[in-house]
Amino acid sequence: DGGITQSPKYLFRKEGQNVTLSCEQNLNHDAMYWYRQDPGQGLRLIYYSQIVNDFQKGDIAEGYSVSREKKESFPLTVTSAQKNPTAFYLCASSKNRGSTEAFFGQGTRLTVV
Amino acid sequence: GENVEQHPSTLSVQEGDSAVIKCTYSDSASNYFPWYKQELGKGPQLIIDIRSNVGEKKDQRIAVTLNKTAKHFSLHITETQPEDSAVYFCAASRTGGGADGLTFGKGTHLIIQP
Numbered sequence: 151d152g153g154i155t156q157s158p159k160y161l162f163r164k165e166g167q168n169v170t171l172s173c174e175q176n177l178n179h180d181a182m183y184w185y186r187q188d189p190g191q192g193l194r195l196i197y198y199s200q201i202v203n204d205f206q207k208g209d210i211a212e213g214y215s216v217s218r219e220k221k222e223s224f225p226l227t228v229t230s231a232q233k234n235p236t237a238f239y240l241c242a243s244s245k246n247r248g249s250t251e252a253f254f255g256q257g258t259r260l261t262v263v
Numbered sequence: 264g265e266n267v268e269q270h271p272s273t274l275s276v277q278e279g280d281s282a283v284i285k286c287t288y289s290d291s292a293s294n295y296f297p298w299y300k301q302e303l304g305k306g307p308q309l310i311i312d313i314r315s316n317v318g319e320k321k322d323q324r325i326a327v328t329l330n331k332t333a334k335h336f337s338l339h340i341t342e343t344q345p346e347d348s349a350v351y352f353c354a355a356s357r358t359g360g361g362a363d364g365l366t367f368g369k370g371t372h373l374i375i376q377p
Contacts, residue, residue, distance in 0.1 A: 156306075190272070192352060192367030193307070240306050250295060252365070254306030 156241050156255035163262050171226045171258045173241030181247045182224035185240040186210060193240060199224055200247045235262045265290040267355050269368025277376050282343055284371045286353035287335040293355040296336045298327060301350045348375045
């Protein structure tokens with residue numbers, strides 16, 4: 151089945167630790183995105199990538215880092231510099247940047263204690 | 264930048280009745296308006312979208328209307344069913360595509376009462 155997979159579904163980390171969230175897609179999409187979702191809030195863009203080895207900051211990139219070494223993979227690292235990391239993180243992909251439909255993964259709920 | 268306001272934050276309707284969710288946007292250059300449905304513990308799914316060159320679009324029980332002059336657009340769900348219960352997000356984009364250009368509303372929790 152084609153789709154976009156995020157893992158793990160739930161993640162717990164101690165404060166001050168870096169943590170990496172996985173996002174893999176087998177849709178052959180060029181563009182991939184990371185969003186953060188907080189209760190009662192819309193989705194806010196963290197980073198996006200239009201093509202392999204290229205990525206751009208979104209609206210709330212501080213405290214996060216990404217890499218795009220392979221077309222199908224776009225991992226997100228939540229660093230210790232992120233002041234409020236507990237949230238629901240969503241990865242998405244689209245055929246290319248001009249495509250209108252974005253396909254979302256199931257999300258990773260990160261809790262920092 | 265773009266600002267999208269969505270109302271109401273919670274909407275409870277009887278099964279079989281209609282539900283309407285409204286959004287306003289601030290950037291007159293926005294030209295693409297999708298609606299996403301998010302079920303509990305899952306990622307959002309696109310259910311319908313509309314571009315600024317049309318005023319209405321319908322897909323079975325779901326319709327979206329757009330008023331460019333007033334800068335607002337609405338989602339209409341008729342003959343609601345229990346499986347319509349979810350959080351719905353509107354969004355606006357001036358680029359006409361690409362999830363990086365989307366500004367989302369804060370969501371509406373739709374509850375279908377049996």
